Amino acid sequence: MYTLLSGLYKYMFRRDEYCILILGLDNAGKTTFLEQTKTRFNRNYKGMSLSKITTTVGLNIGTIDVGKARLMFWDLGGQDELQSLWDKYYAESHGVIYVIDSTDEERLSESKRAFEKVVTSEALEGVPILVLANKQDVETCLSIPDIKTAFSDCINKIGKRDCLTQACSALTGQVCMEVFSYLPELSISVLRKG
Known part of the structure; x- marks a missing residue:
């Protein structure tokens, strides 16, 4: 009897799970974005102090529930030597969030090359x-049109897929609210593809 009730409970409250990769160069703000997302969507999650976040070596994992879907975020390290491991996670991925550091103009071309490898896989x-132009709270940051211009030759490589570029400030979380409101849309898009 327990097995029957347990199975019925699992069936009734089952959530489809989808994996979202969070990619981008190191120091782009991927882990900060993940922490803000977990804090925003998980009521009981206290979160780590954003000032204590360091460079990711390996990956960080976060899970949120959106409607009847469970989104599992895999925040992968962005150092050059770790980027070669990204493709090991692609097969299980249902969506990608690519984070760009809008304040680091010197590394913009490096970020574009990494993005190109992602979209051509x-x-x-x-x-x-979902492309996030992060650190928009800094006055000297590049604007969305500047970033789109820098990445313009990647547009035809994106292909037939849903793609959105959005301004973001993972540290303050204020601009992220628009991004958070896009996550359910991303999950719907993921559900359509999955």
């Missing part, structure tokens, strides 16, 4: 992408 063909 056959394993990610058709997978929706």
